[in-house]
Amino acid sequence: MKKIIIVLLISLSSISFAIGQNARNISNIPLNAVNPIVAQLAQSSGISFTSNESQYQLILGGRAILQNDNSVAAQSANSPSNNLWSDQKGPYNISIGAGGASANSSLSNNGVSFNQIAYNPQSGNVGIIVGEIIVRLKPNSSAESIASIYGIKLTQSFDDINTAFYRVQDWQNIFTVTQALGKNYGIEYAEIDIIENFAYPN
Amino acid sequence: MKFIKILAVSFLWVFLSACGGKSSSPAAVAATPSLAAISAQATNQSVKKAVSITVANFPGATLSYTIASNPSGKVSGSVSGSTLNLTPLPSHSGTVAVTLTVSDASTTPATTAARTFNLVITANDPLYKYQWHLDNTGGTDSKNFSSAAGTLGKDINVDGVIIDGYDGTGVIVAVVDEGLDIDHPDLAPNVVSNGSWDYRDGDNDPTQDGTTGDHGTSVAGLTAAAGWNGKGGRGVAPAASLKGFNWLESQATANWVSAHGGSTKSADADIFNMSYGGSSYYDSPINSQWLTQMEASVTNLRSNKGAIFVKSSGNSHYRLGANYCSNSAFYNADVKTSCSNAGATGMNSSPYNVLVGALGATGVKSSYSSAGSAVWVSAPGGEYGSSTPAMMTTDDGGCSRGYVHNNTSSSNGFNNSSGGSPHSLNALCNYTATFNGTSSAAPVTSGVVALMLDANPALTWRDVKHILATTSTQVDASKANLTHTIGGVAYVTEPAWLTNGAGHKFHNWYGFGGVNVGAAVTAALSYTAGSLGSLNTTSWQSSGTINASIPNATAAGVTNAIAVSASEVIEAVQLKMNVTHTFTGCLGVELVSPAGTKSVLVHPYNMHWNTDDWDNFILLTNAFYGESTNGNWTVRVLDGCTNGFSGASGAVLEDWSIRFFEH
Numbered sequence: 001m002k003k004i005i006i007v008l009l010i011s012l013s014s015i016s017f018a019i020g021q022n023a024r025n026i027s028n029i030p031l032n033a034v035n036p037i038v039a040q041l042a043q044s045s046g047i048s049f050t051s052n053e054s055q056y057q058l059i060l061g062g063r064a065i066l067q068n069d070n071s072v073a074a075q076s077a078n079s080p081s082n083n084l085w086s087d088q089k090g091p092y093n094i095s096i097g098a099g100g101a102s103a104n105s106s107l108s109n110n111g112v113s114f115n116q117i118a119y120n121p122q123s124g125n126v127g128i129i130v131g132e133i134i135v136r137l138k139p140n141s142s143a144e145s146i147a148s149i150y151g152i153k154l155t156q157s158f159d160d161i162n163t164a165f166y167r168v169q170d171w172q173n174i175f176t177v178t179q180a181l182g183k184n185y186g187i188e189y190a191e192i193d194i195i196e197n198f199a200y201p202n
Numbered sequence: 203m204k205f206i207k208i209l210a211v212s213f214l215w216v217f218l219s220a221c222g223g224k225s226s227s228p229a230a231v232a233a234t235p236s237l238a239a240i241s242a243q244a245t246n247q248s249v250k251k252a253v254s255i256t257v258a259n260f261p262g263a264t265l266s267y268t269i270a271s272n273p274s275g276k277v278s279g280s281v282s283g284s285t286l287n288l289t290p291l292p293s294h295s296g297t298v299a300v301t302l303t304v305s306d307a308s309t310t311p312a313t314t315a316a317r318t319f320n321l322v323i324t325a326n327d328p329l330y331k332y333q334w335h336l337d338n339t340g341g342t343d344s345k346n347f348s349s350a351a352g353t354l355g356k357d358i359n360v361d362g363v364i365i366d367g368y369d370g371t372g373v374i375v376a377v378v379d380e381g382l383d384i385d386h387p388d389l390a391p392n393v394v395s396n397g398s399w400d401y402r403d404g405d406n407d408p409t410q411d412g413t414t415g416d417h418g419t420s421v422a423g424l425t426a427a428a429g430w431n432g433k434g435g436r437g438v439a440p441a442a443s444l445k446g447f448n449w450l451e452s453q454a455t456a457n458w459v460s461a462h463g464g465s466t467k468s469a470d471a472d473i474f475n476m477s478y479g480g481s482s483y484y485d486s487p488i489n490s491q492w493l494t495q496m497e498a499s500v501t502n503l504r505s506n507k508g509a510i511f512v513k514s515s516g517n518s519h520y521r522l523g524a525n526y527c528s529n530s531a532f533y534n535a536d537v538k539t540s541c542s543n544a545g546a547t548g549m550n551s552s553p554y555n556v557l558v559g560a561l562g563a564t565g566v567k568s569s570y571s572s573a574g575s576a577v578w579v580s581a582p583g584g585e586y587g588s589s590t591p592a593m594m595t596t597d598d599g600g601c602s603r604g605y606v607h608n609n610t611s612s613s614n615g616f617n618n619s620s621g622g623s624p625h626s627l628n629a630l631c632n633y634t635a636t637f638n639g640t641s642s643a644a645p646v647t648s649g650v651v652a653l654m655l656d657a658n659p660a661l662t663w664r665d666v667k668h669i670l671a672t673t674s675t676q677v678d679a680s681k682a683n684l685t686h687t688i689g690g691v692a693y694v695t696e697p698a699w700l701t702n703g704a705g706h707k708f709h710n711w712y713g714f715g716g717v718n719v720g721a722a723v724t725a726a727l728s729y730t731a732g733s734l735g736s737l738n739t740t741s742w743q744s745s746g747t748i749n750a751s752i753p754n755a756t757a758a759g760v761t762n763a764i765a766v767s768a769s770e771v772i773e774a775v776q777l778k779m780n781v782t783h784t785f786t787g788c789l790g791v792e793l794v795s796p797a798g799t800k801s802v803l804v805h806p807y808n809m810h811w812n813t814d815d816w817d818n819f820i821l822l823t824n825a826f827y828g829e830s831t832n833g834n835w836t837v838r839v840l841d842g843c844t845n846g847f848s849g850a851s852g853a854v855l856e857d858w859s860i861r862f863f864e865h
Contacts, residue, residue, distance in 0.1 A: 163491065197481050
């Protein structure tokens with residue numbers, strides 16, 4: 001999996017959007033998180049998004065680092081003393097930095113590659129934000145044109161299902177770009193790819 | 203070491219001489235017995251099977267045959283009418299000279315001709331005999347280096363199909379897994395050059411970097427390890443082509459779509475083997491992009507005949523009360539049945555799957571095999587290889603990586619190299635005898651499907667499913683209902699085999715039964731492709747708001763019916779459930795068809811150990827295959843827990859919906 005390098009930390013004011021279908025009213029969703037810190041930080045981020053018909057809240061200061069990343073900076077980020085909360089998910093160590101959002105900033109300055117994480121209040125689980133935007137195109141829309149219009153990188157396109165995947169540039173914010181894509185008349189929907197349930201060999 | 207070679211093979215007849223004389227008797231019939239018409243009827247041969255050779259008769263001749271030379275220890279033979287049965291013995295490979303004498307009794311005196319020919323036995327597969335799933339002798343070899351033998355005949359019945367010449371040639375199997383050792387000597391002959399994809403590095407080589415064993419390489423060997431090459435064992439379809447897509451190593455949604463028919467690399471696959479699973483802890487829906495791609499792949503691939511998705515059911519069936527189920531609430535429930543339904547994870551509730559459960563070497567469910575109404579068929583997956591047999595298959599090549607290394611400690615004699623060197627039959631550490639899981643059952647089934655498609659390439663994906671459903675063998679037929687006492691009633695959590703309204707036998711543990719290659723290929727050969735007609739997916743038909751309280755700890759629960767007026771033939775049924783509950787692991791769901799067939803889709807303590815509420819939770823049942831949609835469909839939702847059980851309290855059935863995949 002390609003990692004995303006977060007250079008600029010999200011400093012968004014409250015953004016809430018639901019681009020997919022069957023979005024839930026998040027205020028009615030019970031919080032099942034085993035650790036209340038996760039739910040609390042997620043809810044306080046003010047950034048929510050819908051993916052695969054589930055609603056997620058960005059966890060500011062949250063990060064997912066591949067377990068096989070042996071860099072000093074990664075080890076530091078994974079150190080319990082630097083984290084409010086940590087766990088493992090799939091091939092990742094996931095954690096919330098002790099400094100909240102500021103910890104994220106520090107890590108990015110050190111050049112650590114990590115993925116953002118988000119919380120699903122319905123399931124009580126944390127998901128890994130892959131770094132790609134899933135776009136279902138309307139017929140006759142061009143995946144390449146969309147990339148050009150928004151200045152984003154087309155990573156894979158699948159004509160049979162009218163779906164394209166994009167990555168944002170380092171200076172772009174994936175949430176705002178996704179929101180903008182969702183409003184494009186040539187796009188059926190756009191949502192952020194997130195892995196909440198990793199598959200494993202049987 | 204025991205190195206009894208499994209001969210089998212290709213026969214090449216080379217006639218060395220033609221020395222028969224002709225009688226000078228005036229009464230003699232002109233025809234002289236000749237062996238020129240002899241032809242081998244099989245080119246690939248399993249050791250336990252004799253090759254049958256028919257010698258052409260002559261008008262007016264009365265021929266009889268004897269084997270004049272029968273090289274001891276190399277080949278045994280017998281004559282039956284005009285058919286010669288020759289069996290290469292397992293201790294020999296190479297060239298065997300066999301002299302055959304043919305006599306024509308219609309002449310006076312009888313005319314005799316002798317022919318000597320070479321039977322060329324090509325190299326064999328030395329580990330084949332341990333592959334009980336291909337040929338279960340019930341003897342020592344079927345132990346596969348464990349302590350217990352298998353049961354005679356409890357295999358997939360593949361030998362006859364191989365003899366008939368079906369080996370998977372021309373069929374491409376995409377192994378979507380952790381990796382694929384494309385240079386493995388027993389896989390490389392079947393690996394499509396530059397046909398695989400590595401999602402980590404963006405190249406054509408998905409060989410794993412790790413050293414602890416590559417799941418995908420072992421999976422691939424069960425489907426299509428090369429045959430008759432003097433190496434290892436053999437895949438079910440030993441000439442099928444392989445592609446590897448290491449999606450498990452990089453699980454972005456785009457990569458899933460790419461690996462399962464969305465990319466040009468995978469779009470020529472006939473079969474996608476999916477030996478992977480997800481969590482059963484909560485109601486995780488299938489990724490909507492996956493579902494969209496599956497629909498596209500069964501619609502567009504294989505020149506619109508549709509690709510076949512073969513998927514493992516899961517490895518989480520353990521008796522509650524044992525310490526495999528991690529939630530203490532379940533410990534105390536002491537339910538005699540599964541703590542993880544195969545349908546607990548959304549990816550298993552797609553009707554486009556052939557969901558496969560696992561069988562052990564005695565022909566009954568493997569201890570771990572996840573059961574449920576979503577299972578389609580079962581296939582050998584083995585046990586753990588210590589006390590009971592696991593599967594012999596390929597391992598990451600070389601002794602510096604893989605499940606078997608130098609100095610690997612294992613209770614299985616083949617895998618154990620704790621003395622510092624591998625087993626003498628595994629000098630290069632290219633094989634493992636302890637692979638298991640529904641991860642094994644799926645690739646065995648993928649091999650079966652490859653043989654079916656070799657026999658009849660015109661089959662659609664639904665034809666394949668239909669043939670599997672109608673030719674699989676009922677196993678463990680005497681298995682009785684399993685019950686759990688709920689509210690003083692012995693509630694049937696795992697029903698015995700049922701026969702549905704269309705006459706199909708079904709069991710949540712086995713689906714329609716154990717795969718039977720011989721029967722499946724025979725059916726495929728005579729099957730008219732596309733005869734099921736078009737697939738129609740109905741819209742969801744909803745109960746509307748119910749909001750009925752589900753009483754605690756009663757088997758009666760709440761029932762509700764939906765009337766369906768259309769009269770179509772069912773291929774699969776899905777339910778969408780909305781239930782409020784603080785601990786959905788307590789819930790059970792059963793569905794009764796208009797024909798009176800009852801399917802238990804979920805029973806209490808069967809899934810979702812740590813979640814509340816079902817919100818549009820989708821379940822699949824195959825138990826109604828072939829029945830009519832027409833009539834009342836009655837759902838029962840029950841709560842098997844008492845109040846206070848792990849915080850459980852009042853459950854409410856809000857509403858439910860039903861839809862059919864039908865023709």
